[in-house]
Amino acid sequence: MSKATAKHIFLYGIIGGILIAALKWSEYRFLVIDHSIEIYSGLIAATFAAVGIWLGLKLTRKQERIVVKEVPVTVPVPMAGPFCPDEAKREELAITPREMETLELIAQGMSNREIAEKLFVSENTVKTHSSRVFDKLGARRRTQAVQLGKAFGLLP
Amino acid sequence: MSKATAKHIFLYGIIGGILIAALKWSEYRFLVIDHSIEIYSGLIAATFAAVGIWLGLKLTRKQERIVVKEVPVTVPVPMAGPFCPDEAKREELAITPREMETLELIAQGMSNREIAEKLFVSENTVKTHSSRVFDKLGARRRTQAVQLGKAFGLLP
DNA sequence: GGCAAAATCACCCAAAAGGGTGACGACAAG
DNA sequence: CTTGTCGTCACCCTTTTGGGTGATTTTGCC
Numbered sequence: 001m002s003k004a005t006a007k008h009i010f011l012y013g014i015i016g017g018i019l020i021a022a023l024k025w026s027e028y029r030f031l032v033i034d035h036s037i038e039i040y041s042g043l044i045a046a047t048f049a050a051v052g053i054w055l056g057l058k059l060t061r062k063q064e065r066i067v068v069k070e071v072p073v074t075v076p077v078p079m080a081g082p083f084c085p086d087e088a089k090r091e092e093l094a095i096t097p098r099e100m101e102t103l104e105l106i107a108q109g110m111s112n113r114e115i116a117e118k119l120f121v122s123e124n125t126v127k128t129h130s131s132r133v134f135d136k137l138g139a140r141r142r143t144q145a146v147q148l149g150k151a152f153g154l155l156p
Numbered sequence: 157m158s159k160a161t162a163k164h165i166f167l168y169g170i171i172g173g174i175l176i177a178a179l180k181w182s183e184y185r186f187l188v189i190d191h192s193i194e195i196y197s198g199l200i201a202a203t204f205a206a207v208g209i210w211l212g213l214k215l216t217r218k219q220e221r222i223v224v225k226e227v228p229v230t231v232p233v234p235m236a237g238p239f240c241p242d243e244a245k246r247e248e249l250a251i252t253p254r255e256m257e258t259l260e261l262i263a264q265g266m267s268n269r270e271i272a273e274k275l276f277v278s279e280n281t282v283k284t285h286s287s288r289v290f291d292k293l294g295a296r297r298r299t300q301a302v303q304l305g306k307a308f309g310l311l312p
Numbered sequence: 313g314g315c316a317a318a319a320t321c322a323c324c325c326a327a328a329a330g331g332g333t334g335a336c337g338a339c340a341a342g
Numbered sequence: 343c344t345t346g347t348c349g350t351c352a353c354c355c356t357t358t359t360g361g362g363t364g365a366t367t368t369t370g371c372c
Contacts, residue, residue: 098349109300111328124351131330141358142329143298144265252318267358280321287360297328298359 089152093136100154102129103137107146107155245308249292256310258285259293263302263311 090100105115112130116123130142137152139145149155246256254275261271268286272279286298293308295301305311 096348106299107303109295109297109303111297113328121349122351124353125349127330128350131332134330139265140330141265141267143262143302146299146302147263147265254319269358277319278321280323281319283360284320287362290360296360 089154093152095133095136095154099129099133099136102126103133103145103149104155106130106142107149245310249308249310251289251292251310255285255289255292258282259289259301259305260311262286262298263305 095103101119102115105118110118112123112126116126119126130145134140134142134145137145137148139148146155251259257275258271261274266274268279268282272282275282286301290296290298290301293301293304295304302311
C-alpha cells in the first residue's frame with residue numbers, strides 16, 4: 001500500500017473524471033427529464049461516499065509497515081528494588097494473605113485447578129478466593145485483576 | 157459487503173443519514189442558486205469523498221507512525237525499555253500485527269467482546285487472533301499468554 | 313495474473329471462569 | 343461467651359474462553 005498510494009490517488013482522479021464526464025453526458029438526458037435531480041444527486045453522493053470511504057480505509061489501514069525504531073540505552077525505570085510486595089496497599093484493599101497468594105498464582109498464568117493443586121485446596125476454594133479478590137480489586141476477569149494488581153503495586 | 161455485520165450496518169446507517177440530509181440541503185440550495193450542474197456535482201462529490209475519507213480515518217485510526225525517536229536520557233539502571241521492544245521477537249514468533257494488537261488488549265484485561273468493539277471486528281475474529289497467538293506463544297490461557305508475552309519482551 | 317499470507321467471520325462444542333448463596337470449623341479479640 | 347474474620351468447601355447457574363473446522367476477502371509479492 002505504501003507505494004500504491006499514488007496509484008490509488010491517480011485512480012481516484014480518473015474515476016472522478018470519468019464520473020464527471022458521464023455526468024455531463026447524462027446532463028442532456030436529464031434536462032429533458034427534469035424531475036430526476038434527486039436520483040441524480042443521490043447517485044453521485046452514494047458513489048463518491050462509497051469511493052471516499054473505500055479510499056479512506058485503504059489509505060489509513062496499513063500504516064504500520066515502517067516501524068524503524070531506534071531505542072538507545074535509556075529508560076528511567078524507577079524499579080529500585082527487585083520486587084515490590086506492597087503490604088500497605090494490600091491491607092488498604094483488605095486483601096487477605098490467602099487471596100494475595102491466589103492472585104499471584106493467577107498472574108503467573110495458572111488455571112484454578114493448577115492453583116488448587118499448588119495450594120493444596122479444592123478448586124472451589126480457589127474460585128472463592130479469586131472471586132473475593134476480584135471484588136476487592138474491582139475486576140471482572142482474571143486478566144483485569146492482574147492488570148489492576150500491577151497498577152496497585154501488588155504485583156511486580 | 158454481503159454479510160450484514162455490525163460494522164456494515166453502522167456504515168450504512170451513517171452514510172444513509174448523511175446522504176439524505178445532504179440531499180435535502182443541497183436541493184434547496186440548488187433551486188436558489190441555479191448555477192451549473194457541474195459545480196453542483198463536484199461539490200457533492202468532493203463533500204462525500206471528504207466525508208468518506210474522514211470516516212475511514214476515524215474508523216481505523218491506528219497510525220503507528222513511529223519515527224526515529226532519539227531519547228538521550230542518561231539514567232542509570234539499564235533495565236528494560238518503557239514500551240515493548242517487539243519486532244525482533246515478534247517476527248521470530250511469527251506473530252502478525254493484528255495478533256499482537258489483540259494480545260496487548262488481552263494484557264490490559266479486556267474481554268473478547270470489548271476487544272472486538274475496540275478493534276471494530278467481530279468477536280469471532282478476536283477469538284481467532286487470540287487462539288493463534290496462544291498457539292504461537294505456547295499458552296493455554298490468556299493469563300499465561302500475558303505472562304509469556306512479558307517473558308518474551310513483547311509486552312511492557 | 314496468480315499465489316501466499318493475513319485478516320475476517322461463522323458455527324459447533326467442551327472446558328474454564330465467574331457470580332451467587334449457603335455452610336462449617338478454627339481462631340483471635342472483645 | 344459472643345462476635346467477627348479467615349479459610350475452607352459445595353452447589354447451581356450463566357458467561358467467557360479455548361479448540362477445531364471451514365470459508366471468504368483483502369493484501370502484498372513475484
